[in-house]
Amino acid sequence: MLGEDILYLPIRELASRIHAKKLSPVELTESYLDRSEKFGPKFNAYVTLTRDRAMEHARAAEKEIAAGHYRDSLHGIPYAAKDLLAVKGYPTTWGAKPFENQSFDYDATIIQRLDRAGAILIGKAAMIELAGGLGYSGANASLTGPARNPWNTDDWTCGSSSGSGAIMAAGLAGFALGSDTRGSIICPTTWCGLSGMRPSFGRVPRTGVMAIAWSMDKIGPMARTADCCGIVLGAMAGHDPADHDSLPDTLSAFSYSHATNSSRPLRIGRVKNAAGDSNPELNAAVDAALKIMEQHGAKISEAEVPDGPYEEAAELIILMEATGAFWDLIESGRCSELEDPLGKINGYASMEISAWDYLHVQRVRTYLQKNVDALFDRFDVLAAPGEGTAARPIQPPQPPAGGRGPGGAGRGNRPPDTSKQLDGISSLCGLPAISVPCGFTKDKLPIGIQFVGRALDDAKVLAAANLFQSHTDWHTKHPVIS
Amino acid sequence: MHRSANPDSKSRFTRREFGRGAVAAVAAAALAPASAISQRGDASAPASPQQGPDVSDLSPAARAEIDAKVENAIRRWGDRMNDEQKTRIRTIITRHVRMLETVRKFAVKNGDSPASVLKLFTTTGRPQPSAMPHAKIPPASGAN
Numbered sequence: 001m002l003g004e005d006i007l008y009l010p011i012r013e014l015a016s017r018i019h020a021k022k023l024s025p026v027e028l029t030e031s032y033l034d035r036s037e038k039f040g041p042k043f044n045a046y047v048t049l050t051r052d053r054a055m056e057h058a059r060a061a062e063k064e065i066a067a068g069h070y071r072d073s074l075h076g077i078p079y080a081a082k083d084l085l086a087v088k089g090y091p092t093t094w095g096a097k098p099f100e101n102q103s104f105d106y107d108a109t110i111i112q113r114l115d116r117a118g119a120i121l122i123g124k125a126a127m128i129e130l131a132g133g134l135g136y137s138g139a140n141a142s143l144t145g146p147a148r149n150p151w152n153t154d155d156w157t158c159g160s161s162s163g164s165g166a167i168m169a170a171g172l173a174g175f176a177l178g179s180d181t182r183g184s185i186i187c188p189t190t191w192c193g194l195s196g197m198r199p200s201f202g203r204v205p206r207t208g209v210m211a212i213a214w215s216m217d218k219i220g221p222m223a224r225t226a227d228c229c230g231i232v233l234g235a236m237a238g239h240d241p242a243d244h245d246s247l248p249d250t251l252s253a254f255s256y257s258h259a260t261n262s263s264r265p266l267r268i269g270r271v272k273n274a275a276g277d278s279n280p281e282l283n284a285a286v287d288a289a290l291k292i293m294e295q296h297g298a299k300i301s302e303a304e305v306p307d308g309p310y311e312e313a314a315e316l317i318i319l320m321e322a323t324g325a326f327w328d329l330i331e332s333g334r335c336s337e338l339e340d341p342l343g344k345i346n347g348y349a350s351m352e353i354s355a356w357d358y359l360h361v362q363r364v365r366t367y368l369q370k371n372v373d374a375l376f377d378r379f380d381v382l383a384a385p386g387e388g389t390a391a392r393p394i395q396p397p398q399p400p401a402g403g404r405g406p407g408g409a410g411r412g413n414r415p416p417d418t419s420k421q422l423d424g425i426s427s428l429c430g431l432p433a434i435s436v437p438c439g440f441t442k443d444k445l446p447i448g449i450q451f452v453g454r455a456l457d458d459a460k461v462l463a464a465a466n467l468f469q470s471h472t473d474w475h476t477k478h479p480v481i482s
Numbered sequence: 483m484h485r486s487a488n489p490d491s492k493s494r495f496t497r498r499e500f501g502r503g504a505v506a507a508v509a510a511a512a513l514a515p516a517s518a519i520s521q522r523g524d525a526s527a528p529a530s531p532q533q534g535p536d537v538s539d540l541s542p543a544a545r546a547e548i549d550a551k552v553e554n555a556i557r558r559w560g561d562r563m564n565d566e567q568k569t570r571i572r573t574i575i576t577r578h579v580r581m582l583e584t585v586r587k588f589a590v591k592n593g594d595s596p597a598s599v600l601k602l603f604t605t606t607g608r609p610q611p612s613a614m615p616h617a618k619i620p621p622a623s624g625a626n
Contacts, residue, residue, distance in 0.1 A: 352551040362596030
């Protein structure tokens with residue numbers, strides 16, 4: 001098995017070695033599979049390993065590359081996909097007991113695109129049941145148990161892309177895919193010390209992906225660096241006629257460039273009135289990160305998110321759309337098979353929200369979009385702590401919160417200080433965001449800095465994170481795995 | 483059809499004023515779990531659908547809405563719920579109504595359309611319908 005010196009490398013460095021025929025895709029894939037078999041159960045990281053498929057694709061990649069047919073940076077790179085993406089020939093459980101035997105006879109569009117890029121799927125990542133679609137109150141709300149954080153196994157990875165977070169922090173794959181309806185990429189990315197990106201809404205196809213809330217669901221990469229995220233996004237983005245909400249190619253296609261140089265300085269708005277601002281340890285790390293960026297040409301000034309019912313709007317939209325998405329489960333009563341006490345009955349309560357209220361919330365959302373969009377006349381990106389806290393302990397199911405989770409939209413035991421979280425605001429408005437590591441707490445848990453950009457300006461978000469990571473080495477740190 | 487040109491029209495309260503109200507409402511909502519526990523008292527005691535979180539800060543109309551929704555949910559689905567779950571339904575619906583009350587305060591006008599399908603705001607204008615031909619759609623599965 002290859003060592004951690006290889007398995008924790010970012011995609012560009014793995015690709016460089018594969019392209020130069022100094023690293024075998026077969027050996028790399030076997031190593032990640034063996035390491036996943038050895039350590040995956042310790043972190044409850046996977047639902048399924050797709051060894052047969054992976055080895056077949058790895059051998060094909062090796063043969064092609066040996067013959068001089070190198071495709072691009074993902075050729076021969078092993079990855080894991082959250083278990084809400086359909087993969088032909090394997091279970092797709094959506095992390096939930098009622099669907100533990102579910103399978104599809106086709107691959108999700110993203111899986112097809114990554115196949116075409118030569119990436120190698122090695123497994124289906126564990127997740128919160130239904131990605132929190134019917135609400136949940138703790139890390140245990142998963143078919144495979146609570147995902148344990150490799151930085152401290154008493155802590156959670158955060159959800160709902162909980163397995164993807166564990167996989168990447170433990171060095172079990174070259175990159176992973178998560179989904180983000182309201183924070184489910186940004187939170188596990190931050191708590192696990194990763195670089196993870198939620199692309200603009202409509203940029204990445206969702207055909208073959210479980211729906212929670214059609215107007216809010218996005219798929220994105222969780223990886224070692226922002227550069228990795230850009231590479232993966234470039235392979236996944238682009239119009240998909242089968243996805244109703246997919247943007248046309250003129251808007252959704254994404255050609256990634258790693259360049260950090262720009263004709264003018266990056267204008268960064270340091271958000272001071274978002275949740276998390278009350279945590280001095282996190283604030284200090286973010287301010288130190290921005291200081292470094294300022295020293296390398298960025299212009300930093302304070303930004304204030306306009307007031308508005310962002311969290312309420314996001315949560316209500318998710319509740320109402322999820323009630324539609326999971327209506328069969330609610331109507332049949334099979335929601336009682338879910339693990340979480342909240343998920344068992346939340347759908348019944350959500351049925352009482354009126355169509356008028358749904359429309360009103362969606363009309364308010366348009367206002368909120370406009371107000372937030374105006375901020376980007378002055379800033380290229382907004383910056384804030386990735387989350388309001390560092391990783392928190394795994395706890396048993398919490399008393400009823402009366403919503404999708406104590407901390408907001410279905411995110412288990414996150415803190416209640418979510419009234420105006422930057423990732424909630426950007427999720428609601430469909431804006432691109434990335435979180436990258438920028439330090440550690442006194443308890444040696446990762447801290448992240450989050451950059452949010454204007455709709456479809458995913459390149460600026462990546463440029464900001466690339467600028468930071470080109471002058472720091474936080475992204476090279478990983479936990480001791482034994 | 484009327485379209486509001488100025489979202490910050492003086493005919494309505496300002497965003498700042500709105501925000502002050504919203505923060506208070508959210509704070510109440512965020513405390514719902516703790517208040518729900520204290521209101522429930524002994525967790526082993528039999529629960530009834532009438533028990534639940536403190537709603538004394540809510541308007542009579544909001545409280546009536548909660549009662550009606552709880553009653554309807556239990557009428558429709560109650561045979562699937564035990565006493566504890568019936569109490570939880572009240573807690574959940576109370577939180578829903580708190581959130582709805584917050585959002586309902588946000589005035590909209592006749593021409594303000596919903597973002598039911600999210601339209602991104604970009605510097606290059608709104609997205610246009612794709613001219614690409616339709617691809618074969620996978621079998622209906624609910625997995626999209």
